[in-house]
Amino acid sequence: MTTRQDCLALDAADPLATLKDQFSLPAGTLYLDGNSLGAMPKATAARVQQVIAEEWGRDLIKSWNTAGWMDLPGRIGDKIGRLIGAAPGETIVADSTSLNLYKVLTAALRIVRADDAAGRRTVIVSERSNFPTDLYIAESLAEQHGMTLQLVDHVDEIPALLNDRLAVLMLTEVNYRTGRRHDMKAVTAAAHAAGALTVWDLAHSAGAIPVDLHGADADYAIGCGYKYLNGGPGAPAFVWAHPRHADRFWQPLSGWLGHASPFQFSARYAPAAGIKRYICGTPAILSTAALECGVDTLLAAEPFGGMGALREKSIALTELFARLAEERCGEHGVYVVSPRDAAQRGSQVCLALKAPLHEAGYAVVQALIERGVIGDFRAGDPSRLDQVPHILRFGFTPLYIGFADVWDAVEHLQQVLASGEWREARFNKKAAVT
Amino acid sequence: MTTRQDCLALDAADPLATLKDQFSLPAGTLYLDGNSLGAMPKATAARVQQVIAEEWGRDLIKSWNTAGWMDLPGRIGDKIGRLIGAAPGETIVADSTSLNLYKVLTAALRIVRADDAAGRRTVIVSERSNFPTDLYIAESLAEQHGMTLQLVDHVDEIPALLNDRLAVLMLTEVNYRTGRRHDMKAVTAAAHAAGALTVWDLAHSAGAIPVDLHGADADYAIGCGYKYLNGGPGAPAFVWAHPRHADRFWQPLSGWLGHASPFQFSARYAPAAGIKRYICGTPAILSTAALECGVDTLLAAEPFGGMGALREKSIALTELFARLAEERCGEHGVYVVSPRDAAQRGSQVCLALKAPLHEAGYAVVQALIERGVIGDFRAGDPSRLDQVPHILRFGFTPLYIGFADVWDAVEHLQQVLASGEWREARFNKKAAVT
Numbered sequence: 001m002t003t004r005q006d007c008l009a010l011d012a013a014d015p016l017a018t019l020k021d022q023f024s025l026p027a028g029t030l031y032l033d034g035n036s037l038g039a040m041p042k043a044t045a046a047r048v049q050q051v052i053a054e055e056w057g058r059d060l061i062k063s064w065n066t067a068g069w070m071d072l073p074g075r076i077g078d079k080i081g082r083l084i085g086a087a088p089g090e091t092i093v094a095d096s097t098s099l100n101l102y103k104v105l106t107a108a109l110r111i112v113r114a115d116d117a118a119g120r121r122t123v124i125v126s127e128r129s130n131f132p133t134d135l136y137i138a139e140s141l142a143e144q145h146g147m148t149l150q151l152v153d154h155v156d157e158i159p160a161l162l163n164d165r166l167a168v169l170m171l172t173e174v175n176y177r178t179g180r181r182h183d184m185k186a187v188t189a190a191a192h193a194a195g196a197l198t199v200w201d202l203a204h205s206a207g208a209i210p211v212d213l214h215g216a217d218a219d220y221a222i223g224c225g226y227k228y229l230n231g232g233p234g235a236p237a238f239v240w241a242h243p244r245h246a247d248r249f250w251q252p253l254s255g256w257l258g259h260a261s262p263f264q265f266s267a268r269y270a271p272a273a274g275i276k277r278y279i280c281g282t283p284a285i286l287s288t289a290a291l292e293c294g295v296d297t298l299l300a301a302e303p304f305g306g307m308g309a310l311r312e313k314s315i316a317l318t319e320l321f322a323r324l325a326e327e328r329c330g331e332h333g334v335y336v337v338s339p340r341d342a343a344q345r346g347s348q349v350c351l352a353l354k355a356p357l358h359e360a361g362y363a364v365v366q367a368l369i370e371r372g373v374i375g376d377f378r379a380g381d382p383s384r385l386d387q388v389p390h391i392l393r394f395g396f397t398p399l400y401i402g403f404a405d406v407w408d409a410v411e412h413l414q415q416v417l418a419s420g421e422w423r424e425a426r427f428n429k430k431a432a433v434t
Numbered sequence: 435m436t437t438r439q440d441c442l443a444l445d446a447a448d449p450l451a452t453l454k455d456q457f458s459l460p461a462g463t464l465y466l467d468g469n470s471l472g473a474m475p476k477a478t479a480a481r482v483q484q485v486i487a488e489e490w491g492r493d494l495i496k497s498w499n500t501a502g503w504m505d506l507p508g509r510i511g512d513k514i515g516r517l518i519g520a521a522p523g524e525t526i527v528a529d530s531t532s533l534n535l536y537k538v539l540t541a542a543l544r545i546v547r548a549d550d551a552a553g554r555r556t557v558i559v560s561e562r563s564n565f566p567t568d569l570y571i572a573e574s575l576a577e578q579h580g581m582t583l584q585l586v587d588h589v590d591e592i593p594a595l596l597n598d599r600l601a602v603l604m605l606t607e608v609n610y611r612t613g614r615r616h617d618m619k620a621v622t623a624a625a626h627a628a629g630a631l632t633v634w635d636l637a638h639s640a641g642a643i644p645v646d647l648h649g650a651d652a653d654y655a656i657g658c659g660y661k662y663l664n665g666g667p668g669a670p671a672f673v674w675a676h677p678r679h680a681d682r683f684w685q686p687l688s689g690w691l692g693h694a695s696p697f698q699f700s701a702r703y704a705p706a707a708g709i710k711r712y713i714c715g716t717p718a719i720l721s722t723a724a725l726e727c728g729v730d731t732l733l734a735a736e737p738f739g740g741m742g743a744l745r746e747k748s749i750a751l752t753e754l755f756a757r758l759a760e761e762r763c764g765e766h767g768v769y770v771v772s773p774r775d776a777a778q779r780g781s782q783v784c785l786a787l788k789a790p791l792h793e794a795g796y797a798v799v800q801a802l803i804e805r806g807v808i809g810d811f812r813a814g815d816p817s818r819l820d821q822v823p824h825i826l827r828f829g830f831t832p833l834y835i836g837f838a839d840v841w842d843a844v845e846h847l848q849q850v851l852a853s854g855e856w857r858e859a860r861f862n863k864k865a866a867v868t
Contacts, residue, residue: 027490033495040491048482048720055669057474058460060808061467066658069667094717098689099533129700131692133715136703140688144578177699226716233490233719234502254574255532256567265611265812267562267585269570279565281530282660285667286482320485378699420787 002324004411007403015304015315020400023230030373030412031407035176035204035348035395038230041137044293047388051289062203068097072288073279079295080229083307084202084221085212092275093288095253097203097224098133100239103251103278103426104220105141105170107241108197110249112167113145121167121196122147125158134201137171155182161389162194169196173211174204174346177391179338181209183347185216190216197245206238207298208314208347208397210307219245225354228347228397230294233364235287238400239278246274255280262403297399313398314347317406321349321394332417333357337391347396352389357417367416374411440843441837449738450747455729457664464807464846466837469610469829472664473545478727485723490776507713514672514810517741518636518647518655524673526709527722529687531637531658532567534673537685538654539575539604541675542548542631544683546601547579555630556814558575559592565610568635572604575822588618596628599757603630608638608780613772613813615643615780617815619650626651627665637661640672641732642748642781642831644741653679662781662831665730669721673712680708689714717751730761731833734780747778748781751840755783755828758844766851767791771825781830786823791851795824800861801850807843832854 007043008110010429011017023039025031026100031039055067066168077091084091094100105124112121128151135151142149147167152158168192174181188198207228213221219242225235234331250271256262258279260270300312322336333354339345353360365377375395381388394409416422445451453839457473459465464471489501498504511525528534539558546555558572562585569585576583582602596603603625608615622632634661641643641662652792653676656758659669665715690696692713694704705711735744756770767788773779787794799811807827815822838844850856 024491026488026494029494031494035667037490039494040486045483045486045491048486049479052474052479052482052724053458055457060460060463060465060473061471061810062803062808063667084489095529095533096689098715099687102687131690132693132696132699132701135701136688136690136693138701140684140686144686174723232486233497234716234722237715250574251579253533253536253576254570255530256565256570259566261571262566265566267566267569269573280508281532281671282668284670284718284721286575287721288668290486290720365468369496369706374496426529 001327002320002407004404005406007407012314012401014402016301016309016398017402019297020080020299020402023246023400025400026399029374032375032394032396034229034371034400035208036360036376037233038227038397039400040232040296041293041297042317042395043296044232045289047293048265048286050356056347057276060338066285069285072285074276074284076288076292076295077238077275079299081240084206084223084240084299085214086240087214090243090246090275091238092278093225093291094283095237097201097237098137099221099253099280100135100237100278101137101199101201102141103237103253104199104222104241105138105168107198107245107249107251108168109145109147109218111245123161123165124149124168125161125166126170127155127381129177130172131201131203131352133247134172148302158187159190162190162196162412164195165204166191166194168199170199172201172203174208176204176242177393178350179346179348181339182384184211186220188216188218188409189333204346204348206233210311213240213242218242219307225294230297231291231293232287232294234282235291235294236370236424241275241278243274251278253280255414257282261358263277268419278424298320299400314396316399317344317396317401317403318345318347318349319404319408321396321406324407325349325413328410328414329417332411334417337389337390349396351392352392358385358389360422361392363427364413364416365392367422368412369377370427371412371416373412376403398409435761436841437747437756438838438841441558441841444837448747448836450743450832451772452737452834453731453738454836456734457834459834462806464809466809466828466830466843467834468831468834469661470810471630471640471667471828472728472831473660473834474666474685475664475727475731477730478724482720482724483718490651491675497679503719507717507721508710509671510722510726510729511709511753513726513733514640515674516748517645517732518640518657519648520674521648522710524582524674524677524680527670527672528657528714528717529671531635531671532571532809533714534712535571535633535635535669535727536575536821537687538633538656539671539674540570541679541683541685542602542633543575543579543581545679548629550858553600555723557595557599558583558602558604559595559600560585560604561589562587563609563611565635565637568604571770592621592634593624596624598629600625600628600630602633602727604633604692606635606637608642610638611827611848612784613780614781615773615778617654618645622650622652638780638782642862644745647674647676654678658731659725659728663725664731666721666728666778669725669728673709675712677707685695685712687714691716735833744832748830749776750780750781751830751832751835751837752779754837755830755840755844757839759783759785759847762844763851768847768851769838771823781832783828784832785826785828792819792823794856795826797861798850799826801856802846804861807846
């Protein structure tokens with residue numbers, strides 16, 4: 001059995017351990033929710049202060065040029081590109097994940113329609129377990145384009161839908177709820193073989209696992225700035241289009257900063273070349289500047305092996321957590337919902353509880369939070385908790401989580417369950433809202 | 435002739451003068467570009483620092499509830515509502531002006547279509563001089579809906595287009611380039627009489643002039659957070675829908691935070707009641723928090739008479755600037771492009787230069803900036819500068835501009851023209867980009 005001493009030894013030998021110094025984390029908190037909101041980089045406060053006091057307050061309107069505000073979306077996009085296997089100039093920071101999905105899914109549908117003279121490709125396929133905003137945006141666009149959004153309950157149903165009716169296969173690489181990871185390269189190849197395009201949501205991938213968009217021959221990708229990229233609450237999102245698609249068609253959110261010559265103030269839209277046409281309105285500079293600080297915390301890992309090294313540590317952390325949770329808390333009904341094969345898993349581990357504690361998940365998470373162990377709760381399907389259980393979700397960000405942290409988290413979980421403290425009324429009084 | 439002494443006396447007697455203390459403005463700068471990027475409120479730096487260090491850094495994910503992040507869009511929306519004649523619960527902060535226009539214009543088109551069984555209403559009317567992003571979004575939606583975007587060159591052409599072909603009349607209340615203001619109430623009534631809906635862009639109205647959306651019986655309105663609302667570079671925008679429309683139809687950017695129950699993580703979209711359905715993805719909290727500080731600088735004028743009092747001062751400032759500019763710089767060919775009737779003008783004054791200096795506008799603006807007088811330049815139509823001249827644009831924000839500032843600005847303009855310093859090569863070398 002692994003001891004806390006063993007974990008401390010692993011931390012002492014970890015070349016990535018110093019990267020934690022980049023973050024300001026509250027004392028006494030074990031933060032395992034970086035997959036929902038990444039922790040705060042120390043550099044962010046000073047950088048945003050500089051933007052406010054100097055760039056805005058002192059230099060005012062000039063800063064669009066002199067402080068490079070106009071270049072931020074592309075500059076940060078290129079930095080994110082280094083994390084996801086994109087070449088420079090292919091990725092841009094803009095708006096939210098939902099909005100960027102609207103842009104790329106429309107563009108994909110327009111391309112498919114143009115290349116589908118028979119008009120047979122009218123189906124968008126995704127998973128019912130995808131993050132809801134992706135489904136809502138696809139639902140909106142399916143209705144707008146007179147298409148069908150078909151949702152599968154299990155990944156095994158997808159191959160049968162890869163046919164000449166399929167327009168776009170829209171998937172989130174790592175499932176927000178279970179942490180299950182798709183094989184982006186294999187799935188993309190299968191979709192292409194069926195003549196369809198792919199849209200990948202990297203919300204739980206970018207900064208969490210190595211992504212190789214070109215290696216997978218992906219068509220479009222979008223992702224979130226405030227999870228593993230540590231950009232701050234509601235940080236802007238990013239969008240990538242394969243160069244073979246980037247110049248085909250407009251995206252419909254044709255705002256002035258996506259124009260080829262925005263400062264000509266022309267009355268007609270003419271999209272910028274390449275990924276810049278995916279910009280819409282004026283970027284929120286404070287939030288965008290903060291995002292850059294977050295992305296920089298990941299680039300700081302490049303001398304240590306970058307995303308590959310971070311992934312290696314992430315696997316070690318998640319393996320350890322899954323094993324210790326079952327070893328030490330299995331007697332209380334704890335089991336691992338995320339895939340046990342690391343290749344099929346993102347940087348999170350989801351637990352659930354067997355009967356008779358199958359409804360206790362929310363209270364257990366609350367009791368952990370009370371102890372300073374921050375994970376989160378995702379409700380299951382109340383009518384069939386055996387198949388879609390309540391989930392205790394724990395994200396492991398190798399930038400700031402270590403092996404002793406994993407040991408301590410399991411220790412707390414064990415104590416919460418063994419002591420029964422989760423049964424206290426205060427942990428049961430309200431529904432989860434985050 | 436008004437003297438600088440007269441202006442200082444006006445400032446001394448101005449009960450609004452103390453409101454300037456809310457802002458941090460660089461010494462030696464006369465900032466007449468608040469219509470492009472509002473000045474920085476002193477409160478913003480501390481507030482954003484609090485959001486970063488305490489709400490994000492210390493309280494992390496909990497702040498969505500404990501710090502009220504989830505309520506920010508509605509709370510600030512209600513504050514903006516007080517400036518534009520909206521009732522509480524009708525206005526929300528979200529995304530950018532361009533994106534909010536996409537939402538409301540789609541909603542308006544869906545309503546018109548549903549009520550137009552004959553399918554005759556297929557025309558969207560706007561002005562060619564409207565801010566380009568509005569035209570680009572309308573162009574996108576016209577194409578998507580199989581409609582026509584018809585642009586007029588002069589406001590007098592609009593009445594003839596108010597007929598049973600008209601779906602939506604989409605106007606910006608105050609023109610970004612000339613400062614010309616529409617009569618929102620009269621124009622809306624005429625559009626309604628023709629059976630059409632109206633969409634108003636308040637980018638140069640909100641915080642600049644009193645707006646009374648209910649009084650005008652407007653249908654939809656959107657506006658900008660970073661101009662007269664002082665929200666900071668690229669601050670989020672706002673959106674308002676008349677309650678009679680708010681619950682009809684989805685807007686197409688159906689992100690998860692516009693869902694009726696976002697934390698049920700349902701696979702099907704069900705829009706929230708009222709204006710909340712106009713939220714899309716997760717709001718950019720740093721930029722949103724900064725916007726609230728900006729809006730608060732306008733609410734601080736409420737004890738002094740609010741927007742009515744600010745408007746009175748704005749008219750006095752713009753009248754004075756227009757008169758002094760023509761009196762003192764008329765001999766150099768300076769003339770006023772903005773309407774001379776204050777009722778037809780926003781809070782800006784645009785100047786132009788007659789031949790032979792009709793092409794000197796850019797250099798003159800640069801020379802003024804060199805002297806610390808920040809206005810901006812908007813290029814005319816090079817082939818007919820007599821009709822669409824180059825414009826020297828000056829915004830007058832009564833919160834932080836006084837009468838002596840107006841006098842000083844004209845004095846600098848007079849010196850720049852009389853001395854010929856604008857002819858120096860350094861003022862002529864590059865095109866305007868902001």
